[in-house]
Amino acid sequence: MAAPSIPTAGSGAATGDILAGLKKKVDVGGTLFRLSLFLSLLVSLLVLVVLVSQVLVDGWPVLTTRFGDFLTTGLGSQPEISGIAQGLRGTFYLCLIVAVVAFPLGVGAAIYLEEYAPSNRLTNFIDINIRNLAGVPSVVYGILGLTIFVKGVGIGAITGGSTPLAAGLTLSALVLPVVIITTAESIRAVPQPLKEAGYGVGATQWEVIKDHVLPYAAPGILTGTLLSIARAAGEAAPLILVGTTTGFLTNIPAWWDVSQVRERFTAMPIIITTWARQPQDGFKVDGAAAAIVVLILFVVLLNSAAILLRNRFEKKRDA
Amino acid sequence: MEPAVQPVATRSLAGVATDAAPESADVVESPTVLDIQELAVYYGEFWAVRDVNLAVGENEITAIIGPSGCGKSTVLRALNRMNDLIPGARVEGRVAYHGVDLYDERVDPVEVRRRIGMVFQKPNPFPKSIYENIVYGPRIAGVSKGEFDSIVESSLQKAALWDEVKDRLADSALGLSGGQQQRLCIARAVATNPDVLLMDEPCSALDPIATGYIEDLMHEIKTEYTIVIVTHNMQQAARVSDRTAFFTAELDSDSDRRTGLLVEYDRTDRIFSNPTDERTESYVTGRFG
Amino acid sequence: MALLVADSVTGARRILDEPNPEIAAQLVEADDAIDEMHVSLLEQCYTMLAREAPVASDLRLIVSVIRVLHELERIGDLALRVAKAVDDIPLVACHPEVFEVLRALADNVAGRFLAVQRGWSAASLEPLAELDDIDPLIAFADPLVSRLMALSGDDAVRVALAAMGVGRSFDRIGDHTEIMASRLRYLVTGDPSYLAYEVTW
Numbered sequence: 001m002a003a004p005s006i007p008t009a010g011s012g013a014a015t016g017d018i019l020a021g022l023k024k025k026v027d028v029g030g031t032l033f034r035l036s037l038f039l040s041l042l043v044s045l046l047v048l049v050v051l052v053s054q055v056l057v058d059g060w061p062v063l064t065t066r067f068g069d070f071l072t073t074g075l076g077s078q079p080e081i082s083g084i085a086q087g088l089r090g091t092f093y094l095c096l097i098v099a100v101v102a103f104p105l106g107v108g109a110a111i112y113l114e115e116y117a118p119s120n121r122l123t124n125f126i127d128i129n130i131r132n133l134a135g136v137p138s139v140v141y142g143i144l145g146l147t148i149f150v151k152g153v154g155i156g157a158i159t160g161g162s163t164p165l166a167a168g169l170t171l172s173a174l175v176l177p178v179v180i181i182t183t184a185e186s187i188r189a190v191p192q193p194l195k196e197a198g199y200g201v202g203a204t205q206w207e208v209i210k211d212h213v214l215p216y217a218a219p220g221i222l223t224g225t226l227l228s229i230a231r232a233a234g235e236a237a238p239l240i241l242v243g244t245t246t247g248f249l250t251n252i253p254a255w256w257d258v259s260q261v262r263e264r265f266t267a268m269p270i271i272i273t274t275w276a277r278q279p280q281d282g283f284k285v286d287g288a289a290a291a292i293v294v295l296i297l298f299v300v301l302l303n304s305a306a307i308l309l310r311n312r313f314e315k316k317r318d319a
Numbered sequence: 320m321e322p323a324v325q326p327v328a329t330r331s332l333a334g335v336a337t338d339a340a341p342e343s344a345d346v347v348e349s350p351t352v353l354d355i356q357e358l359a360v361y362y363g364e365f366w367a368v369r370d371v372n373l374a375v376g377e378n379e380i381t382a383i384i385g386p387s388g389c390g391k392s393t394v395l396r397a398l399n400r401m402n403d404l405i406p407g408a409r410v411e412g413r414v415a416y417h418g419v420d421l422y423d424e425r426v427d428p429v430e431v432r433r434r435i436g437m438v439f440q441k442p443n444p445f446p447k448s449i450y451e452n453i454v455y456g457p458r459i460a461g462v463s464k465g466e467f468d469s470i471v472e473s474s475l476q477k478a479a480l481w482d483e484v485k486d487r488l489a490d491s492a493l494g495l496s497g498g499q500q501q502r503l504c505i506a507r508a509v510a511t512n513p514d515v516l517l518m519d520e521p522c523s524a525l526d527p528i529a530t531g532y533i534e535d536l537m538h539e540i541k542t543e544y545t546i547v548i549v550t551h552n553m554q555q556a557a558r559v560s561d562r563t564a565f566f567t568a569e570l571d572s573d574s575d576r577r578t579g580l581l582v583e584y585d586r587t588d589r590i591f592s593n594p595t596d597e598r599t600e601s602y603v604t605g606r607f608g
Numbered sequence: 609m610a611l612l613v614a615d616s617v618t619g620a621r622r623i624l625d626e627p628n629p630e631i632a633a634q635l636v637e638a639d640d641a642i643d644e645m646h647v648s649l650l651e652q653c654y655t656m657l658a659r660e661a662p663v664a665s666d667l668r669l670i671v672s673v674i675r676v677l678h679e680l681e682r683i684g685d686l687a688l689r690v691a692k693a694v695d696d697i698p699l700v701a702c703h704p705e706v707f708e709v710l711r712a713l714a715d716n717v718a719g720r721f722l723a724v725q726r727g728w729s730a731a732s733l734e735p736l737a738e739l740d741d742i743d744p745l746i747a748f749a750d751p752l753v754s755r756l757m758a759l760s761g762d763d764a765v766r767v768a769l770a771a772m773g774v775g776r777s778f779d780r781i782g783d784h785t786e787i788m789a790s791r792l793r794y795l796v797t798g799d800p801s802y803l804a805y806e807v808t809w
Contacts (some may be wrong), residue, residue, distance in 0.1 A: 592667060592800075604664050604666045
């Protein structure tokens with residue numbers, strides 16, 4: 001297309017030329033590009049929709065007829081009398097342990113790396129390795145957990161073997177690199193002028209971190225941590241290797257009974273994988289699907305909490 | 320802060336060298352608050368500024384002018400040890416504050432910054448309330464809570480902001496306009512009751528009216544503080560300051576980088592009517608820059 | 609503008625030798641041109657002050673030029689006054705002892721003016737070095753007055769008046785020229801004491 005020349009203003013004919021030059025033209029390339037992007041979005045959504053609708057359809061009978069029972073009954077030999085009560089407790093305590101262990105350790109490590117560690121080869125080396133660790137398959141963490149937290153000398157006695165404590169520690173190790181990385185990124189994103197302002201009125205390094213950096217980075221840190229917990233909730237491989245029970249468990253402990261962290265246990269992902277391999281359709285199709293729905297709900301809840309908290313903090317920060 | 324170090328002999332601000340002009344009103348010498356001697360600053364390998372010798376007088380406004388990259392901000396930040404925050408920054412020479420070398424290893428930079436406050440180029444209030452912004456400094460300095468209200472009011476009065484915000488001290492500081500935010504930053508800086516105020520191009524992000532407010536402000540608070548201001552705006556330096564220091568950057572023979580240095584330091588009326596060095600003359604008349 | 613005024617000054621000097629009404633008429637016209645230039649140059653100076661906010665040597669230049677424009681304009685007027693006395697000059701010329709003082713004064717003043725004008729053109733103090741240190745009072749005013757007092761005859765008064773008028777005009781041209789010289793010294797050296805010339809001389 002020839003470059004449009006700008007005609008001199010004046011006559012009516014010239015105005016027509018200007019109009020012609022300015023008129024919208026068809027942008028084929030741009031439209032195609034936009035279309036292909038939209039299609040990508042559509043396909044991704046489609047996959048999600050298919051997955052969710054599949055489990056909803058499969059789990060519909062259980063979810064609609066005996067949802068209350070489903071949540072309160074323990075594992076049983078027949079699908080009609082089996083529920084996910086123990087799985088819920090297991091997953092709950094796993095998440096709790098991950099929160100209590102990975103959050104402080106991860107945030108602390110990130111603060112040290114970003115604010116205190118001198119900028120040298122060793123620090124870079126550590127940084128790279130943390131990123132590598134974040135990419136290690138979860139099954140490897142499972143083996144690690146088995147070796148150290150379940151069977152390890154001394155530690156095995158503390159955790160009590162294949163318990164939520166051991167599994168929780170394993171999952172903490174799994175998500176720790178991610179927590180460190182997201183926290184470090186959030187801290188890095190704190191604008192330098194804000195820190196300078198703090199130093200400028202005579203704050204020590206610790207005061208600047210405590211009063212300015214962390215509050216500013218809080219939304220990012222919280223989001224990262226909650227997302228990590230949500231991910232940990234759904235991991236199956238480490239749980240399998242640590243020895244989460246696939247069979248029956250006798251009792252359903254009360255929610256507040258903390259001693260269950262040192263007892264044999266089960267968790268949602270294990271229930272799902274176990275039931276999916278049973279011969280009965282009641283387990284394989286209905287039960288597993290219903291359990292998946294519950295797990296998805298749980299994860300969605302956590303993610304929504306993460307987003308809500310982040311928004312609230314960001315509003316406070318950016319006024 | 321006890322001056323455990325022997326006070327460095329400071330130089331007074333007697334008639335700085337010019338031609339043989341008879342001095343008319345320039346008789347009173349101000350005591351020196353900051354005596355900068357043979358200051359040089361390095362960022363790692365890079366020699367940012369060298370050979371700075373400058374005496375800042377009490378209750379005067381001293382302006383630092385010069386083209387970009389000649390080390391003006393570096394020198395300013397050296398005066399309250401803000402360069403310490405930059406990894407690899409190194410300082411040689413001395414900066415004597417009331418006779419005490421600020422870079423002596425016994426000196427705590429946090430205490431330095433309470434006495435030598437700073438206002439930055441882009442307003443950077445804390446993302447907290449106006450009240451919180453101002454009391455933060457005093458609070459971490461251990462000032463008792465009972466005094467907070469009066470500190471807030473007096474600081475905002477000094478920054479000519481009190482009337483505009485007195486009814487909304489709990490509002491977020493980020494809701495203020497740019498000029499108001501900068502005045503808030505000034506109020507925040509004076510809240511710790513400093514001796515010296517360092518201002519790094521405080522008006523460059525502001526419109527002319529806001530700039531005017533702040534310049535008026537500087538004239539008013541000059542009686543209580545000693546002010547050092549770095550500015551790109553020569554007319555501002557001419558309007559506002561008592562003394563002006565002109566810096567330039569010269570190519571270092573070894574590296575290919577330019578090192579900043581002080582060219583001339585004199586009373587402002589002399590710098591702008593009859594400077595001694597022709598580099599100063601070229602810069603202020605706009606023939607170079 | 610200085611050149612125009614220089615012409616007027618030398619023209620005034622010439623009139624002493626050649627009291628020709630035509631030269632006088634030329635000088636009258638020239639003065640109009642001088643006045644116009646005065647106004648237009650002043651306007652340019654003010655515009656420059658408003659738009660450029662000059663400092664240092666630029667500022668000294670504008671400030672000095674504004675003052676010097678005024679001086680030049682006055683010098684032009686004074687030269688004109690000499691021209692307007694053209695009719696009386698032949699009369700004075702009949703008294704050589706008086707006339708020679710006048711001519712010496714005019715020579716001196718014209719020479720000074722041209723030297724200062726050259727100094728301004730070159731923005732240099734070198735031409736000023738040629739200036740002598742003659743005190744005009746002693747060298748010219750006193751002898752003139754004493755010789756005029758010694759006059760006698762019918763036209764003595766008229767001669768005296770004309771001679772004093774012309775002498776006074778040249779003398780004042782000399783004063784204004786001195787002010788121009790001191791402003792040039794201020795411009796070149798930047799020493800503000802030269803601004804106080806009128807007070808300290």
